[in-house]
Amino acid sequence: LPDGIVDVIVCDGFVGNIILKLTEGMAKSIFTLLKRAFVKNAKTKLGAMLLKSEILKLKEMLDYREYGGAPLLGTKQPIVKAHGSSDYYAFKNGIIHLITFIEKDVISIIKTNFK
Structure with missing residues (x-):
């Protein structure tokens, strides 16, 4: 799923809900970790500024x-x-x-x- 190999998963509701909750949680965790990493010092803040537009695109793509x-x-x-x-x-x-x-x-x- 994360690699985009498939567009659709056919499964029962229980498994589907687990997959959904897992991927939602992963996306949220990744952005929390990125935010922490980007505010550590001046160098990481500069990196965040340079990557801001791409990070926002990724965040929008992952936003339910x-x-x-x-x-x-x-x-x-x-x-x-x-x-x-x-x-x-x-x-x-x-x-x-x-x-x-x-x-x-x-x-x-x-x-x-x-x-």
């Missing part, structure tokens, strides 16, 4: 709020599962993804291809 949620596949109706602590921004993005899910008629495509 950017995605808003994940579609639950195999259901009769479109469902997007959002993070329990989602704010308005995450909720808005979840709705956008749900609309895309509906417009692309994903449920019918799944039904047609998995009979």
